[in-house]
Amino acid sequence: MSGAGEVDFTIADNDIGTFTLARTPATLAEDGAATASFALTLDKSNATGTAVTVPYTITGTAANGVDYSVQGTSPMTFPEGIFSQNINIATIGDTGPEPNETIILTLGNPSNATKFSYTQMPVAQRTVTIIDDDCVAGDTPPTINARATGVCSPPTTSVNLNTYVVGAAAGAPTGSSLRWSTTANPTTAAALLPNANVTANGTYHAVYWVDETCFTGSNPVTITFNTPPSAGTLTAPANPLCNNTSTDFGVNSLSLDTVISGQTAGAWTVGSVPGSTTPTIGAGNIVSFEGQAVGDYVFTYTTTGAVTPCVDDIKSVTIEVDDCDKCAAKVAPSLDTSVQRTFCDDITTSLNDYIVGNAQPVPC
């Protein structure tokens, strides 16, 4: 007020409004639309009668509308009675591997710079970082192909597990490797096998791996090393066997199991026989040659129970059978009638000369 006898005094305001910029939280997980807020707070009521405005810009490596969305527009406005304004952001998830990305909010000068300032001078700036959760290994575990998982050992004593994955090692996403573990969904490097070659039965889990922060889930393949059956080793049979009804002249039967050793489960069959009568393979695989024709008998042992790709093993043995009674039912020697029988003088001819082949009797 001024007038006669009045003096005007101007009260110089010496209060400065101070803005403080905060952000919560400092980092955001990329997926799941996580949210963060930049909060600009004024420590005193704005009593200037005019709203003070604070412009801001958002920069950083994250892209607005791609990596995040923002709620609010520049400038923030502080009329009297308003002490805080928020700028809210929300992440926009994706599946692409990428670096962690920043959202940087930088304040401009308040509209009334003589009365308002910041606590973060000279750079009134806060950063929120979006933590990427995608890795170059991708999200899809290796696909197991239809290759047979049983092998025959021997000859196959080692298996390259990579041959059981579609695309093999070369099919791993760029920057990752096809790795194996005996643990499903491995998460540590220590759980990985040193290489893809295995020599033992087991269930092995394929994973695309970069490091302990970047890997896919796993898919299993179960490898079985099958041992091939064996028909064993032939031992020398007691040849010849006798076909006589009495064992006085020699053995006339044997167990076929005595002519091989080391065989796995299997069965004997009769192959070729010299006569018209096929001998019977009895209990204990015993064969009697009593009354059988003289000659060679072939028997075959075939294993059972081979698991693919193994196949059953086969071995054949020849048993020689003879008439061991050299005295019984022999045919009289044949006379050789071509030898001279009439002589005019003394002779020294042997009577054996009159026998075909000059055969000698077989000793009994």
Ligand SMILES: [Ca+2]
């Ligand atoms: Ca992104």
Ligand SMILES: [Ca+2]
């Ligand atoms: Ca993601």
Ligand SMILES: [Ca+2]
């Ligand atoms: Ca991403």
